[in-house]
Amino acid sequence: MIRLLFISDFTEQFAYNLLKGIMSFSRETEPWVVWKMPPSTKRKLGIPGVVDWAVRWKADIVIGQFEPEEDVSLFTAKGIAVLAQDYKRRFRSCPNITADYLKTGRMAADYYLDKGFRHFAFFGYKDACWSYERYLGFRHRVEEAGFGDSFYLYDTQNIDNLWFFESEKIADWLQSLPKPVAVFACDDNQAALLLEAANAVGVKVPFDVSVLGVDNDEVLCGLSNPSLSSIRVDIAQGGYLAASQAVKMINDKSFTGPDIIMQPVGVVSRGSTSLFATTDIQVIKALDFIKENVSRHINVMDVLKVVPLSRRLLEIRFKNVTGMTIYSYISLQRINLFAERLVTTKDTVNEIALALDEPDVKSISRRFKAIKGCTPSEYREKHYAFCE
DSSP: OOEEEEEEESSHHHHHHHHHHHHHEEEEEEOOEEEEHHHHHHHHHHHHHHHHHHHHHHSSSSEEEETSOOOOHHHTTOOOEEEEEOOSSOOOOOOEEEEEHHHHHHHHHHHHHHOOOOOOEEEOOOOOOOHHHHHHHHHHHHTTTOOGGGEEEEEOOOOTTTTTHHHHHHHHHHHHOOOOOOEEEEHHHHHHHHHHHHHHTTTTTTTTTTEEESSHHHHHHHHHSOOOOEEEOOOHHHHHHHHHHHHHHHHHHTTOOOEEEEEEEEEEEOOGOOOOOEEEEHHHHHHHHHHHHHSSSOHHHHHHHHHSSSSHHHHHHHHHHHHSSSHHHHHHHHHHHHHHHHOOOOOHHHHHHTTTTOOOOOHHHHHHHHHHOOHHHHHHHHHOOOOO
């Protein structure tokens, strides 16, 4: 039996999803027992005190959220393997559970660029590697697209003051931004703060400001007003890989292993990013219709029934805004929905296809591969979220 001391902020969805991955690994191998310790207890005891506690509890592995100045080698000196969650910056003395933050930032930029935005902003912390690297990836991609001169940054908040809400300063910043603007927040918590500040001063989301977070905390995203769009990261997969590496570290004390690098899977679109950056009411109407009916097998003629324009005129205006034909846009959104259900449900490929009004599984599988570069089964194997 593996004994894990897990030190993390259990108010965050991250810790829960990481444990889901560890649980999945445990079910496939051997039993694990977990003791959850909040960071406040770690601060009270100090690292030497936590090490003494871990020794008495007979911990095999510690996975934790550590401060840069804390000496995690004290665990390994006692024969306890350690993996660090990159809370502020990565450790050199032990493997880190981290992520491809640059890629996440670029994904956010591409998502907004596809929606036609020309003004961009980032909202994050000033002293956390994961926030800074998401900012870098976002900004560099925006600059590559030629919009670096219309980029705005808010990063004055210190992560040590996690629950301090600079409401007036944030509201002033939001009001000062050119509209419409695409804001990428470093995580869902910060994105939710933005939505609250926007609502307080009458900044309309998503009409004036579009807001995107990271981690896809479904409860927080669902309770936000409007519902919060977020980039889903394969955190459960990271937990699974961390557990696998932990066993190797426990069995071979000389083995440390590489960092566990989690990958962003894709954007889960909700109300906070539901519009494109356009003032064309008829295109907005078409986009809204497609969004509300994407699970049905709709076509261009269905869209024309709700938009009082000729097909030729609507196609021209639609492509000016989205860069795609109506048919291509509908196809992309349906494949994205198909992909989302592959990694968030246990439904079979056939069941998902039927639920999306696609009786010809081979046909949608071919279209899926053309867009995603792999078959539905391969996509699920790569990104499956260990959902229960």
